[in-house]
Amino acid sequence: MIANEAGLRLLAFATVLATLALAERAWPVRGDARPSRRQMHNAGLVIIDTALLRLAFPVLAVALAASLEASGTGLFNQLGWPLWISVPLAVLVLDLAIYWQHRLMHQIPLLWRMHRVHHSDLAMDVTTGVRFHPLEIALSMGIKLGLITLLGAPALAVVIFEVVLSLGSLFTHTDIALPRRLDHAMRRVLVTPSMHRIHHSTLREETDSNYGFHLSVWDRLFGSYRAEPKRDEARMPLGLEEFRERDDQRLLALLWQPARRDRRPPADPPD
Ligand SMILES: [Zn+2]
Ligand SMILES: [Zn+2]
Secondary structure, three states: OHHHHHHHHHHHHHHHHHHHHHHHHHOEOOOOOOOOHHHHHHHHHHHHHHHHHHHHOOOOHHHHHHHHHHHOOOHHHHHOOOHHHHHHHHHHHHHHHHHHHHHHHHHOHHHHHHHHHHHOOOOOOHHHHHOOOHHHHHHHHHHHHHHHHHHOOOHHHHHHHHHHHHHHHHHHOOOEOOOHHHHHHHHOOEOOHHHHHHHOEOOHHHHOOOOOOOEOHHHHHOOOOOOOOOOOOOOOOEOOOOOOOHHHHOHHHHHHHHHOOOOOOOOOOOO
């Protein structure tokens, strides 16, 4: 199952990536997906991230969940609930956990240094969905493995979550212009590209909103939902004020970025 799962994930990832990349060129909101060097730099990061995960984390999330299942370790394995309850519940808990992980990435200065690499992209297209610093990827994997151990999350839930996480991140970063009514209907449950684009705004109050990865419910529930950007989404500047030079966007500069001083102005106090 594990070998099949890796092949299946790669196939699903490549298919969805190609489809979204074609769709955002065909129906763009901003034209951010036009070929440029930033896509090469983002691809460079995902290659480094993938190699790091293979080398530094010999136990992958699904294999860990399967071995916990076999030994009856963790909350869900102890409870012994049927899969139709425990699988959706575990997926929901994992999604809630990454909502809070993402929110803390913005609030804790040391974590922001890693996460701002994702935000320093001056445009947003499908490649932004894989633009994460290796330190953030390693930290996220460590947290995820810890959480799976505590929860004893069913292996099936972890497979679903892993597939949804990688594909969902591609979708929410695309430059696809969805019909407004469709966008609004989807947003009742899911995070859409328009909703996530607000999170990539240069305005701090907009960046500090819409933290959800898949389900929009967490932002509504925890008061971080923002329906519309202050400026027109087709023209609003994206990225961070402090990293707008061409040299800031090179692969080596992105890898070094967490070590650079945080020159971000403090957030305004909440109203
Ligand atoms: Zn963020
Ligand atoms: Zn993003």
